[in-house]
Amino acid sequence: MTEGTKDLYTGALAVRKRHSFLADLAIRCVKEKPLGTVGGVIVLLLLFIGIFAGWLAPYGYNETFVGGKLEGMSSTFWMGTDNVGRDLLSRIIYGARVSMFVGLGVPTISMIISTTIGLVSGFIGGKTDLIIQRFVDAWVCFPALFIMLTFMALVGSGMVQVILVLGIMGGIGASRLKRSAVLAVKMNLYVEAAKAIGCPTWSILIRHILPNIMATVIITFTMGMGGAILAEASLSFLGYGIPPPVPSWGGMLSGNARRYMIQAPWMAIFPGLALSIVVYGANMFGDALRDLLDPRLRGGIGRYSGGPRKRPDL
Amino acid sequence: MKDNHLIEIDQLFMYFPVTAGVLQRRVADVKAVDGISFYIKKGETLGLVGESGCGKTTTGRCILQLYEGMKGTVRFEGVELTKLKKEQMRRMRRNMQLIFQDPFASLDPRMTAGQIIGEPLKVHGLARGKEYKEQVAELFRMVELEPYMADRYPHEFSGGQRQRIGIARALAVRPKFVVCDEPVSALDVSIQAQIIILLEKLRDELGLTYLFIAHDLSVVRNISDRVAVMYLGRIVEITMADEIYANPLHPYTIALLSAVPIPDPKVDRTRKRIILKGDVPSPIFPPPGCRFNPRCYMASDICKQKQPELRELTPGSEHWVSCHMVK
Numbered sequence: 001m002t003e004g005t006k007d008l009y010t011g012a013l014a015v016r017k018r019h020s021f022l023a024d025l026a027i028r029c030v031k032e033k034p035l036g037t038v039g040g041v042i043v044l045l046l047l048f049i050g051i052f053a054g055w056l057a058p059y060g061y062n063e064t065f066v067g068g069k070l071e072g073m074s075s076t077f078w079m080g081t082d083n084v085g086r087d088l089l090s091r092i093i094y095g096a097r098v099s100m101f102v103g104l105g106v107p108t109i110s111m112i113i114s115t116t117i118g119l120v121s122g123f124i125g126g127k128t129d130l131i132i133q134r135f136v137d138a139w140v141c142f143p144a145l146f147i148m149l150t151f152m153a154l155v156g157s158g159m160v161q162v163i164l165v166l167g168i169m170g171g172i173g174a175s176r177l178k179r180s181a182v183l184a185v186k187m188n189l190y191v192e193a194a195k196a197i198g199c200p201t202w203s204i205l206i207r208h209i210l211p212n213i214m215a216t217v218i219i220t221f222t223m224g225m226g227g228a229i230l231a232e233a234s235l236s237f238l239g240y241g242i243p244p245p246v247p248s249w250g251g252m253l254s255g256n257a258r259r260y261m262i263q264a265p266w267m268a269i270f271p272g273l274a275l276s277i278v279v280y281g282a283n284m285f286g287d288a289l290r291d292l293l294d295p296r297l298r299g300g301i302g303r304y305s306g307g308p309r310k311r312p313d314l
Numbered sequence: 315m316k317d318n319h320l321i322e323i324d325q326l327f328m329y330f331p332v333t334a335g336v337l338q339r340r341v342a343d344v345k346a347v348d349g350i351s352f353y354i355k356k357g358e359t360l361g362l363v364g365e366s367g368c369g370k371t372t373t374g375r376c377i378l379q380l381y382e383g384m385k386g387t388v389r390f391e392g393v394e395l396t397k398l399k400k401e402q403m404r405r406m407r408r409n410m411q412l413i414f415q416d417p418f419a420s421l422d423p424r425m426t427a428g429q430i431i432g433e434p435l436k437v438h439g440l441a442r443g444k445e446y447k448e449q450v451a452e453l454f455r456m457v458e459l460e461p462y463m464a465d466r467y468p469h470e471f472s473g474g475q476r477q478r479i480g481i482a483r484a485l486a487v488r489p490k491f492v493v494c495d496e497p498v499s500a501l502d503v504s505i506q507a508q509i510i511i512l513l514e515k516l517r518d519e520l521g522l523t524y525l526f527i528a529h530d531l532s533v534v535r536n537i538s539d540r541v542a543v544m545y546l547g548r549i550v551e552i553t554m555a556d557e558i559y560a561n562p563l564h565p566y567t568i569a570l571l572s573a574v575p576i577p578d579p580k581v582d583r584t585r586k587r588i589i590l591k592g593d594v595p596s597p598i599f600p601p602p603g604c605r606f607n608p609r610c611y612m613a614s615d616i617c618k619q620k621q622p623e624l625r626e627l628t629p630g631s632e633h634w635v636s637c638h639m640v641k
Binding site (some may be wrong): 005056188189190192193194196197198199200205207208211214294295296 | 378380404405407408411412414415419420421422424425427433434437438467469480483487519
């Protein structure tokens with residue numbers, strides 16, 4: 001048989017686990033979720049462009065071309081130029097860097113915060129839950145922009161500050177989603193079973209509750225990506241985000257692009273397009289990931305299950 | 315405490331609060347378990363029967379300290395469980411385990427069968443590495459499953475197989491005492507017998523003590539040494555298994571037994587069936603006096619006023635009954 005690895009349990013051949021977990025996930029993603037694969041490629045592409053922006057961009061992001069203001073698409077400037085004569089393609093490529101950091105950093109921080117609050121609040125319940133939830137209620141009562149601006153004014157502008165502020169903001173709001181997922185999961189009998197076995201509370205949270213709220217965690221993460229990139233845009237627009245001239249898609253979209261909408265529509269179209277593609281890709285990838293990580297949705301005719309599932313000869 | 319008693323329960327109360335309003339005020343209590351006392355001897359199986367909502371399951375979980383807010387004492391090998399600190403109780407769980415009624419909900423859908431069965435070993439640090447794998451494989455064989463199934467997820471098993479996984483999980487830590495909470499009532503009749511036989515086999519091999527909770531008297535009859543009958547949070551009768559079927563004394567037990575179908579039409583037609591009037595009263599407002607008096611066909615005035623105590627009919631007979639009318 002294939003690798004001929006002796007199985008730990010019986011000495012029978014292991015049939016299912018021939019690949020490592022990640023390799024298995026990748027193979028199943030390609031075979032079962034074509035759309036999710038496209039999404040994954042888009043996300044990887046964003047990472048690639050963000051990291052290698054310096055090599056990929058034809059010009060510098062702040063390189064102005066005298067007499068090249070508001071030029072349309074041409075072989076020199078593939079996506080045209082903006083109102084001060086900078087190459088739009090180069091700015092979008094560099095802007096991917098900001099979008100990458102914001103689009104991944106913010107949901108990551110927000111995920112950690114919201115999952116922690118949600119787990120503690122939902123699982124412990126009682127008075128702890130009551131106090132935490134009233135705090136969260138108060139927090140979400142304030143208009144988001146108001147809190148954002150207050151914090152940005154306190155910590156100053158810059159990429160790290162933007163990521164932190166947006167991450168904390170979103171995290172506290174999203175904790176309600178996590179809490180409700182925890183409340184639903186903790187009523188399951190297998191949680192009581194874990195307690196009866198003698199699992200310590202932290203182990204129940206990590207080993208039983210967390211994997212079962214994974215669908216919510218992943219979806220809020222990918223939904224958060226688009227939201228974070230857009231929120232950064234509105235901060236940049238108000239002058240509290242990433243200080244110019246560093247390009248960010250949001251800043252490009254909402255700043256001068258709006259003023260020159262009629263004369264130079266490419267100024268808005270291309271950053272908008274880049275943003276939409278990345279958000280779409282992230283959502284598709286998230287959906288696929290959620291399905292692939294759920295063992296209940298595994299198996300079935302025409303699905304990849306890591307090789308033929310037949311009973312080994314004992 | 316007698317030496318041969320593994321579990322001793324004394325005056326156990328478990329009230330679940332009914333709350334109302336914004337401030338979650340406690341307006342009433344569901345008296346799920348209302349002052350019960352009994353013991354389980356080492357190596358014996360005590361059947362606990364009663365209809366839905368009478369507090370059987372709650373009793374089982376109270377013994378395992380899975381609820382907060384219970385009153386009374388539960389002693390395991392002389393150790394009072396109610397006084398243990400959280401961490402001490404967690405270690406104590408090695409000795410006492412629970413088999414669940416619902417084999418579908420009691421297994422974590424995100425864990426493989428091998429992980430589920432191996433978890434108790436890990437939690438209590440009983441085995442690791444090669445030894446761990448061998449023990450998990452051994453547990454699979456013990457419940458008559460094949461160890462190669464360890465990589466499968468719970469949804470890939472049938473109900474009976476899942477229940478076997480649940481049993482293996484409970485036995486992984488080599489407990490002395492197992493609460494079987496209606497382990498067969500969610501299964502097909504054909505599978506029920508298999509599981510019961512398995513449980514009996516394991517009890518004899520591993521020297522286990524069971525508290526076997528069920529609502530099916532014929533199931534309990536097979537597996538139990540002694541049987542306790544519960545009604546509305548209280549034990550009404552407790553005695554040897556043969557005795558309770560041959561000589562039931564409490565009117566509720568008599569009525570319950572008369573409802574068991576007999577697979578012989580001739581006998582079935584001629585025997586006396588007692589059909590109880592009305593429904594089980596609410597455990598929030600149990601009737602005064604004997605809990606059973608509104609439905610009892612033997613009730614007299616005293617039953618409405620005074621709550622009967624569980625008493626041994628003749629000392630040493632081990633036939634305990636809680637009824638004013640039984641002499």
